[in-house]
Amino acid sequence: MAVAPTSTALNEPADSVLCAKNLTVGFGEATILNDITVNIGRGHATALIGPTGSGKSTFLRALNRMNDRVSGYRRNGEVTLEGESIFTSGMDLLDLRRKVGMLFQRPNPFPMSIRDNVVAGVKAHRMAKRHQFNDIAEARLTQVGLFDAVKDRLNKSPFQLSGGQQQLLCLARALAVEPDVLLLDEPTSSLDPVTTERVESLIANLVPSISVVIVTHNLGQAQRVSDQTMMFFDGELAEFNTTKELFTNPQHPLSSQYVRGHIG
Ligand SMILES: Nc1ncnc2c1ncn2[C@@H]1O[C@H](COP(=O)(O)OP(=O)(O)O)[C@@H](O)[C@H]1O
Ligand SMILES: [Mg+2]
Incomplete structure (x- = not known):
């Protein structure tokens, strides 16, 4: 099924902390992310959902240039943080990662x-x-x-x-x-329910002063913690919508199937 985006314009650039514009990422021959354009709202908690292998981690890692040193990494398109390209030659990667922090699935x-x-x-x-x-x-x-x-x-x-x-x-x-932004890549997938709940309530308290992007396979969690949701499928952004709409009235057939548990 073609993955034509149905809505990517939830936030104006001026209301966005991070913007990806026509972002295509590959490793060697393989194209992993295909032409992603999305404005991630400042002060929002944004969930990133989609089947395993759909490119969620690669996208998250593109936002603070964590893929840069992966062998065969190639990129086209732009990512801006508060309107400024993160790829300018003067960009200090340590400073970028201070502003755009990250938490992984496995504690490190x-x-x-x-x-x-x-x-x-x-x-x-x-x-x-x-x-x-x-x-x-x-x-x-x-x-x-x-x-x-x-x-x-x-x-x-x-x-x-x-x-x-x-x-x-x-x-x-x-x-x-x-940080201005926290990128959370399945941060609770190896945690017990009590710690998971603590992390979820912390996220709720971080926004709006910190913008949060959270990858999760837990659809209940996406609905509890986020107010906007991106749905990835096969390296493409199938839908970007308010969490409420995406879960109750999905605009893309793939989102519809995914949130009903039929794929992934
Ligand atoms: N360093 C890499 N080299 C080659 N392929 C990779 C690399 N990292 C990820 N991939 C591939 O990119 C695709 C998306 O991976 P990933 O972003 O981890 O997906 P997700 O987080 O949605 O499960 C997968 O097919 C994966 O095998
Ligand atoms: Mg992943």
Whole structure:
């Protein structure tokens, strides 16, 4: 079935934090994303749904140039952050990834203490003075609901923590550098229900000051946390709509089948 986009114009560029324009991405011969044009609304939580292999992670990684060093990576088209191309020669990739932070499916704490994990980015970007690091670590761990569980072992390794706690730690680390956008790639797919609920309520509290894009296979989660949804199919944007519309009155037959559980 042809995947002609049915609605991609939910947000005006001026109301958008990230815009992809005719974005095509491939690895070697294979084209993975085909001509994606979408304006991601500033201050919104945007869900990205679609079958496995439809290009969701590749798209997310294109938004902060995480694919750049993948062998065979090629790109056409544009991505802008607050109206500015992320591909200009002057673009500082560290700075881009501070502004556009990311959380992966598997928690990836650094091999350093719990406290140092939280402030790693703060240090790298010289965002605070050394004497402030303890307070920043405490505030961010409190924000994600992890402080009480780790307050007696801040100098210890994060690798003794449960998977859910490690993910919350990575979220605290991502928030500590005060990003404009958080890209979440199936952030709760390996978490227990309680931690999942905590992450969902955190997301609700981040918007609108932080714009969130969340890839999820959990359609209930997409409806709970997002107000706009992109539906990918086979590397194309099949539909971009309000979450409510996409789930109750989908405009594209593929979205309709997907949200009813008939594909993917
Ligand atoms: N580094 C890579 N080299 C070649 N193909 C890749 C690479 N990364 C992803 N792909 C392919 O791109 C397609 C989309 O992958 P991905 O973006 O991970 O999909 P999703 O996140 O929707 O499951 C898949 O067919 C995958 O095999
Ligand atoms: Mg993926």
